[in-house]
Amino acid sequence: MAEQERNTDKGKMTVLKIKRRIAALILICCTVYVTGLSGMKTQMREVQAETKEPENLYAQSAVLMDADSGRILFSKNGQQERAMASTTKIMTCILALEYGGLDDKMSVSAYAASQPQVHLGAVKGEEFYLRDLLYSLMLESHNDSAVIIAENVGKSVEGFADMMNAKAKELGCKNTYFITPNGLDASDEKGSHHTTAEDLARIMKYCIMDSPEKDMFLEVTRTSNYQFTDCSGKHSYSCTNHNAFLQMMKGALSGKTGFTGDAGYCYVGSLKDKGRTFIVALLACGWPNNKSYKWADTKALMNYGLEHYEYRNIRQDVPTGTLKVYHGVDSQNPFEPETEIPLEVAGTAENWSILLRDDEKVNVNWEKKKNAEAPVGKGEKVGEVRYTLNGELLKSYDIVSGCSIPEKNAAWYIKTIFRLYFLQKV
Incomplete structure (x- = not known):
């Protein structure tokens, strides 16, 4: 009986120790969290102070x-x-x-x-x-x-x-x-x-x-x-x-x-x-x-x-992809109803730098046509790349076709069929 009581007391002590350790762990976590949050706030204040705009200017x-x-x-x-x-x-x-x-x-x-x-x-x-x-x-x-x-x-x-x-x-x-x-x-x-x-x-x-x-x-x-x-x-x-x-x-x-x-x-x-x-x-x-x-x-x-303010290179390579062209001439697949042509960004330099603050970020967005009807000329505009800062347009570049695609017209069909079915047999 006494042995059973001793075991019960030991169990209670063990549970109490576990609870104390859990409480200590929670306290440590809270301290780390509060300290970290305070540190984050301090860092934010430092960043804000670093980029604080001039105040109390005399000029109106x-x-x-x-x-x-x-x-x-x-x-x-x-x-x-x-x-x-x-x-x-x-x-x-x-x-x-x-x-x-x-x-x-x-x-x-x-x-x-x-x-x-x-x-x-x-x-x-x-x-x-x-x-x-x-x-x-x-x-x-x-x-x-x-x-x-x-x-x-x-x-x-x-x-x-x-x-x-x-x-x-x-x-x-x-x-x-x-x-x-x-x-x-x-x-x-x-x-x-x-x-x-x-x-x-x-x-x-x-x-x-x-x-x-x-x-x-x-x-x-x-x-x-x-x-x-x-x-x-x-x-x-x-x-x-x-x-x-x-x-x-x-x-x-x-x-x-x-x-x-x-x-x-x-x-x-x-x-x-x-x-x-x-x-x-x-x-x-x-x-x-x-x-x-x-x-x-x-x-x-x-x-x-x-x-x-320091100069930073903001030029980005834009994945322009391709343009799907319907009813265009494709010498490799002459009777396919559609073909794809490469696109490129016109007029971009290797480097384009502007003055920026550390907390400023230039956004680059682009939009382009997904498809077009032939004919499409080389260098024809099919989209645009836009560089903006705080909603203000800094510069834009045209997305253009990398090659030309003529249209499949009646004359093309007659000429192609004649070449494929008559000239080859001869």
């Missing part, structure tokens, strides 16, 4: 653009229309380079001579070479130089404004309207002189990347100091570049400042580093006495681009 409108593709990498009210002050002069400069000659003589009108400060101080009747006026325009931001250029290149300020608006439209600037060549606040029956941060960045991209005169544009806007005289040699002038950003960051490429009462402080600038070119455009970036706000915003946006 700001964008960061990839100058190679024109893709907007960051935008704060980027499509809001605002006055842009002397950042206007990048358009004046590039049009003067494209439509004028550097050694062209530019005469000064009374209207040009009457422009407010900041001005060169040109006098009615004087003449200057366009080359020299461009340095005056871009380094010192002289308002009279802008009008002299406009009146001589565009025949009038209004004529030059038409050229500016035509170029803006050509570049895809849908929310920009130019009235003056110098950016002074102005309005007419069509509206006020304005742009958007996105459009301003788009114009800068053209000036430094796409224009046939981009090299001269960069030469002018990167010059620190410049001296010149009027065409007669009687009056001497000196210009100093006021784009302080050129000395602020390694790789600073070009830029233009601006200020008016309506616009506030504005800036558009560019930077190149390790094959990447970024453009920053800022509008309404403070008013006096906050002249330095534009430099803080520019550096913040440029550093964001430099730290988070």
